[in-house]
Amino acid sequence: MKIVAQVKLQPGSVYVADSLAATLRACNRAANWISEVAHERDLKRRNELHHAVYYDMKATYDLAAQASVRTIKKVVDAYATLAGNIKNGNLSEKAEGKATSKPIRFRENAAQPFDDHCLTWNVDEQTVSIWTVAGRIKGIPFVCSSEALKLLASRKGESDLVFRDGSFYLTATIDLPEPDAYEPEGWLGVDLGIVNIATTNDGAKLSGRRVNRYRRRINRLRTKLQKKGTKSAKRRLKSIRHREARFATDTNHVVSKTIVITAERTSRGVALEDLKGIRKRVTARKEQRYRLHSWAFAQLGAFVEYKAKRAGVPVVHVDPRNTSRQCSECWHTHRTNRVSQAWFACRSCGNVMNADRNGSRNIAHRADAVWQRGEVKRPRTVKQHA
Incomplete structure (x- = not known):
């Protein structure tokens, strides 16, 4: 079973906070452009979309290779979620027509996924090292509950950078064995x-x-x-x-x-x-x-x-x-x-x-x-x- 653990980042300086905010803006602007390409060319599969947008996106939005890959996957996942909602009948006919008539849009501060190439956790010291458009920033402290700290010890895979109510958070999905x-x-x-x-x-x-x-x-x-x-x-x-x-x-x-x-x-x-x-x-x-x-x-x-x-x-x-x-x-x-x-x-x-x-x-x-x-x-x- 999957459990989500959330931690609150404490940037400590305006420079770190601005770098994190700029990273979210750059990734989501790139995601909007990728979404337009995916909608216009009907490219909803990850490999097809990757070949169509990867090099242009890196040149235009100045994203690192792994950040570019995560951004493409975010767009593909968004269209897959939309297709699943349509298939399951979760949208009315009017809502379905509206959703499929235009590209999916991402807010400038929408959450951005990071994998272990872009984000490194130090659970013992309660700090993270994260890639940003201003370079990699190390030793950003975070705070969380004792329960979340225990869960993070077994964390694997992606984590999402989230900006909410003026603060930055990281949410990590932990896969736990389901008890009998x-x-x-x-x-x-x-x-x-x-x-x-x-x-x-x-x-x-x-x-x-x-x-x-x-x-x-x-x-x-x-x-x-x-x-x-x-x-x-x-x-x-x-x-x-x-x-x-x-x-x-x-x-x-x-x-x-x-x-x-x-x-x-x-x-x-x-x-x-x-x-x-x-x-x-x-x-x-x-x-x-x-x-x-x-x-x-x-x-x-x-x-x-x-x-x-x-x-x-x-x-x-x-x-x-x-x-x-x-x-x-x-x-x-x-x-x-x-x-x-x-x-x-x-x-x-x-x-x-x-x-x-x-x-x-x-x-x-x-x-x-x-x-x-x-x-x-x-x-x-x-x-x-x-």
Whole structure:
């Protein structure tokens, strides 16, 4: 399995920072020119495109040989991703036509991949040596978490130079052996919602009130700044957007970690709803639409999956239809069973409970049925959970 480790560079001088910024600009300007050639001549394969652009690109943009190779590969990968999205039906007909009618464009500060010829890590001293358009710069210090530092010890392959919010980062992909999964002794159903981000069939409500208070405060501040419309207000809006995204990411990490640890401790698997298209499936009142559309549900699901893989916890996705309307006791399904956002009352058996917990119980039941029917690919090697 692949894990991404991120470190923050500390250039230490204006010269180093300017050199890194100039390198990103040069590589992305070259990538835009390569993309135009690839689009005009329909050259989407790496070898064909390399022969068509390599020497002209080196002469025009003053890139080193290996940096040129990485830039060509970046363009090829971008077109391969676009082709994959089209093949999988991820784009509407209008979006597909717009995407294929013109070359792919790269921002001037878009991430740039570097391999071991261009970038050398010194994990013990926490420094890197990196190629730039101003020459190779050695001994650039970086800071990261202790967990990321451990992961970097087994790093191989490419790393990406990223410029974000005025700082430079390096992201490295680490390929870790996937641990053996265990045979689950039940399922931890997780219901994703608007008021509570996640509710389990144990009755645990994860990140409800705190998250909603924060989002209401940010929304009020955003509305106030949008009405002002000044340059300083726009800068503040940009800062708020990034801060809210960081808050959502941190919350999703905490929630997903709690879910996986709970499942592992109780020898259960994790049962999730199929998150694809959740915003189209869920109908919400006007005051709830902002909360629905502002949360990264797909990111939360991805975090749960990769943390579960690292722990050897099985994960099953189930059909979310009618999980909020079906009784988890007698299976009676009707829209009037959901009497309010918070409460569920079955019209058939009289079962009354929290609506989110009822939904999470239904998710757990469906996961068990899917697992027993063998509709999920089981691990080849199954370990006995302690």
